[in-house]
Structures are given as C-alpha cells and as structure tokens.
C-alpha cells in the first residue's frame with residue numbers, strides 16, 4: 131500500500147518545468163476543451179456547452195404528446211362515424227336510399243362505440259372517461275369533444291334503435307323520436323367529424339399549431355373519405371358517395387400540395403424521417419390516388435370496382451394520415467430549436483453520444 | 497354565436513382572487529449555488545419518486561428537465577467565456593445555476609385545456625392539479641408552452657408542482673424556498689416580489705452585470721408568470737422560450753376552420769344527394785317506361 135504524500139512529493143519544489151507543464155495543460159484544455167495523457171478521459175468530452183446556438187444542451191423544452199396508438203385510430207374512427215351520421219340523415223330524407231341510410235346509421239353507432247372503447251383504453255379505466263363529463267369547458271377542445279362524442283353516441287344509438295323498432299311497430303311517437311335523433315346525430319356529427327383537428331391544432335406543439343387553419347378541414351375531409359369508403363365497401367353504389375369521395379380526395383390532394391410546397395422549417399417532420407414517410411404515404415393514399423380512381427369511375431363502365439379500389443386506398447390513407455400527424459407532433463416537440471427560435475444549423479453539428487442524450491431525455495419511470 | 501366564440505378564446509376568469517393574496521416565486525439565479533436543496537426538499541415534502549441516477553454529461557445537471565417526478569429542477573448553464581461582463585474572468589467559463597419550476601402562468605395553457613377541471617386556480621393565484629380529479633387524458637402536457645406538466649405512464653395521471661398549496665394554507669413557505677440556503681428562491685407576495693426584482697436588477701446592472709435580465713413574458717398571451725426568474729445572458733440558454741403562447745390563441749382559427757369544413761361538407765352532401773335522387777328517379781322512370789313497353 132502506498133502512502134500519501136510520498137517521499138518524492140514531500141520534497142517536491144515548483145520548478146520552471148513543472149509550471150510550464152501546468153501552463154501546457156491549461157492551454158490544451160482551452161484549445162481542445164480536454165487534455166490528453168494521464169488523467170481521466172470522460173466520455174463525451176469536450177463537454178457540451180449551453181449557448182444561444184445550442185440552447186440548453188439541446189434538451190427539448192416541450193413535452194411529447196403522451197397518447198398511445200388508440201388516439202390516432204380514434205381520430206379516424208370518430209371522423210368516419212361523424213360523417214356517416216350526416217350521410218345517414220341526408221340519404222334518408224333527401225335521396226330516399228334506405229339501404230345507404232341504414233348502413234350509415236350502423237357506422238355512426240358502431241363508430242361511436244368503438245371510439246369510446248379506444249378513448250377508455252388510452253385513459254386506462256372506464257371510470258376515467260366519466261371524469262370528462264364532470265364539467266363542460268368551452269375553452270377546452272378536449273371537453274367539447276368528449277361531450278360531443280357522448281351526445282352523438284346517444285343520438286345515433288336512439289336513431290338506429292328507433293328505425294329497428296319501426297320495422298315492427300310503425301307508431302307515430304317512435305317515428306318522431308327516430309327522426310329527431312337522426313337529425314341530432316347529423317348535427318353533432320358535423321363537429322365530431324372534424325373537432326380533432328381543433329384538438330391538436332390549438333396546442334403548444336409547433337407543427338400542429340402552425341397548421342391550425344387547415345387541420346380541422348383536413349381531418350374532417352379525412353373522416354368523410356373514410357366514412358364514404360366504408361359505405362361503398364358495404365355495397366352502396368349511390369353516386370352521391372362517389373362525389374363526396376371526390377370532394378374529400380381533392381381537398382386531401384390540395385392539403386398535401388400545400389404541405390409539400392411550404393418550406394417553413396416547422397413543417398420538416400411532415401417531410402423527413404418516419405413521420406415524413408407516413409405523411410407522404412397517407413397523403414398519396416387519401417389524395418391523388420382515390421381522386422383519379424373516382425374520376426375515372428364517373429366515366430368508366432367498370433365504375434364499381436374502381437370505386438371499391440378507391441375506397442380501400444381512402445380508408446388506409448385516412449388511418450395513416452392520423453398516425454402521421456401524431457408522429458410528426460412527437461418529432462416536432464423533440465426539436466428544441468423551435469420554441470427557442472434558434473436557427474437550424476444541423477449539418478455542422480456533431481451529435482452527442484446517444485447514451486447520454488437518452489439518460490437526460492428519458493428519466494427512468496419510478 | 498360571437499359570445500360563444502369569445503368564450504372559447506377568453507381565458508378563464510378568476511374574480512375571487514385578490515392580488516393582495518397572490519403569492520409567487522422570484523428565482524434569482526445569480527444567487528443560486530447549484531446545491532439542489534430545493535429539488536431534494538420538494539421530493540421529500542411531496543413524496544415524489546426519484547428519477548433515477550443518470551450521469552448526463554451536461555454539467556452537473558443529471559435531471560435534464562422538469563417532469564412528472566421533477567417539480568424543481570436546477571439547471572447548470574455552462575457557457576462560453578465572455579470576458580468583461582461584470583465578474584466574468586477571462587479565464588473561466590461562465591457557469592450559471594438556475595432553479596426551474598412550474599411558472600404558474602397568469603394565463604395557463606394547462607388549466608385552459610384541462611377537460612375535467614382537475615387543474616384549477618387557487619386562492620394564492622397559482623395553478624393546482626387535483627390528482628383525485630385528473631383522469632389522465634394528457635391534454636395539459638401538449639398545452640403547456642414551457643413543457644412542465646407531464647403524464648406518469650405508470651400511474652396514468654399528470655403531475656406537476658403544487659406550489660405547496662398545503663403548506664401555504666397553514667401559513668408556511670413552500671418546501672423548496674424554505675430549504676434554499678441563499679434566498680435564490682424567494683417566496684412572497686407577487687407584487688412585492690416584482691418590485692424587489694426590479695431593484696435587484698438595477699443593483700446588478702450597477703455592479704456591471706449588464707447581461708442580467710428578468711424573464712417574465714408579460715407581453716405574450718401568457719401575460720406574465722407567478723414564478724419568474726432573473727438570469728444572466730440569453731434566457732434561451734436556460735431553455736426559456738422568447739415568445740411562449742397560450743394555445744387558446746389558436747382556437748379562433750381552429751374553430752373557424754372547423755365551421756368552414758362542416759359547412760362545405762354539408763353543402764356538398766346536400767347537392768350530391770339531391771342530384772342522386774333526381775338521377776335515381778329518372779332511372780326509375782326509364783326502367784318503368786321500359787317495363788311498360
């Protein structure tokens with residue numbers, strides 16, 4: 131065992147050499163941010179600095195959207211259900227298309243039920259969904275949405291049930307209840323089919339609030355597309371569905387074009403990486419592809435199979451689009467430069483060792 | 497309708513809160529010595545679980561950010577050498593410490609967004625998350641412009657600084673302020689703290705610390721913080737955003753877009769189904785004529 135101080139240390143005197151060595155160390159440290167030779171070599175040296183260019187070590191300020199896979203799927207299902215309720219009422223009252231109206235009512239009711247299952251699954255316990263109905267807050271799109279979904283589900287359920295009863299007992303009160311609830315479901319279906327765009331658009335996530343002006347229409351059209359598509363796959367050939375599909379896919383094409391032609395850096399997650407791939411895939415499947423197929427169907431003799439193909443693309447596109455926006459939201463909150471309004475100089479920058487970045491960004495769950 | 501839209505954009509009013517009762521934090525980072533006593537005190541008093549012991553490599557900061565299990569967070573801002581800014585020697589790095597916390601915003605994004613009413617304004621003017629009401633929807637986390645409140649995925653609910661409302665109710669200071677050895681975390685009446693901060697700032701400027709400034713974004717939709725800061729250098733080095741906005745400012749555009757979208761859908765559907773009725777009627781007529789023939 132060695133003792134400290136050692137004999138040689140006890141007799142040590144500062145000399146020109148020893149002082150020169152200390153100066154050498156200092157200048158090395160200043161120049162390179164670290165010293166070589168003996169001593170510790172901490173991983174990650176030179177040490178990261180906080181500055182206007184690097185923010186607070188590049189640690190993201192904003193929190194990531196915490197939602198699991200159920201929520202984007204809910205956006206798609208709820209959107210389709212809301213649109214279907216509007217179609218059900220108009221098909222019944224205006225077009226006299228009983229099969230279409232009936233199928234659309236089932237989508238509305240089934241979609242509302244599935245939506246609440248998905249929401250409860252994200253919250254963890256059924257009782258937690260009731261918490262949403264404790265208060266009604268106009269300022270909170272989440273509150274407005276939860277109430278809309280609940281009221282919509284009841285109205286759509288009542289409309290479907292009344293129609294079922296009417297096939298046996300065509301009494302006046304049942305008829306009145308049926309018509310009123312069908313109207314209510316259609317009226318509530320309008321906000322339900324696109325409020326999710328408000329929900330994420332009016333948030334602190336940069337890529338979402340940057341697109342706040344189009345997101346609600348975008349999500350609504352996506353829901354309309356999904357609703358129309360499911361109805362077509364159920365064997366409805368009403369030409370009105372194809373025209374509504376054309377409207378939705380035309381808007382989706384325009385939205386895709388808008389995103390691609392806007393070079394604002396906040397939109398980067400919609401173009402690069404995993405979220406960019408999802409956005410583009412969803413965009414192609416819900417925009418130009420069904421648009422061309424549906425336009426062709428207007429003139430073609432083979433219109434039924436063209437429309438079915440467009441419907442399959444449309445449903446896939448609608449679901450993908452919701453996952454794409456969720457994934458883009460996550461990528462957007464990870465970009466620490468955005469809320470700090472720091473210029474992006476990424477190419478010149480050396481990334482930190484991944485292990486260290488992880489250690490800071492993801493605190494262990496307790 | 498316009499009152500409806502107005503109610504959607506307007507922040508929740510709090511008529512019962514008097515400024516004389518409004519308390520706040522003034523965190524003076526020039527006095528902070530980076531001891532993390534506030535972090536420990538907060539965890540102990542509130543029984544908040546540990547976040548793990550990771551070495552981050554980011555100076556002495558091994559926590560990184562505020563989270564569901566970190567309600568006070570001491571930042572270690574190791575900056576470039578800036579000789580000449582009062583007190584900075586040309587040979588040493590600038591090394592600032594600053595204890596971060598929920599800002600208890602004057603207009604709070606988390607509170608406006610919460611659908612359950614779990615987030616409320618207390619009689620002290622602070623923003624309190626009632627854990628027994630929170631249903632874990634997670635909407636507050638994407639509505640806080642400072643990335644403070646967070647959902648604990650194991651528990652399912654969201655958590656953040658309580659402003660030690662329990663201690664304040666019995667007349668005590670919050671745990672973090674009580675444990676702070678240098679009075680870097682000052683607790684008191686918000687108005688008095690704001691005055692004090694101004695005099696402290698001119699003091700520091702007088703001593704040559706020209707880069708000292710107060711971070712309290714009153715000119716944004718946040719309308720000021722009940723927990724505000726004095727920092728040296730650019731606030732962005734402290735992860736403090738220059739223009740934080742409460743997300744309710746986006747709602748007008750959002751709902752307008754939703755109304756336009758719904759209107760377009762309804763109109764298109766009316767036209768399409770009316771058209772389809774005519775075409776199916778004429779088809780029926782055609783087939784009827786054929787069958788007669």
Ligand code: SF4
Nearest residue numbers: 598599600601606640
């Ligand atoms: S800082 Fe975030 S969590 Fe704290 S009051 Fe403001 S919005 Fe809410």
Ligand code: SF4
Nearest residue numbers: 610630631633634636
């Ligand atoms: S997670 Fe809890 S506190 Fe946050 S918005 Fe939802 S209910 Fe409110």
Ligand code: SF4
Nearest residue numbers: 538657658660670672
């Ligand atoms: S006020 Fe209380 S809860 Fe908030 S950081 Fe300080 S000790 Fe923690």
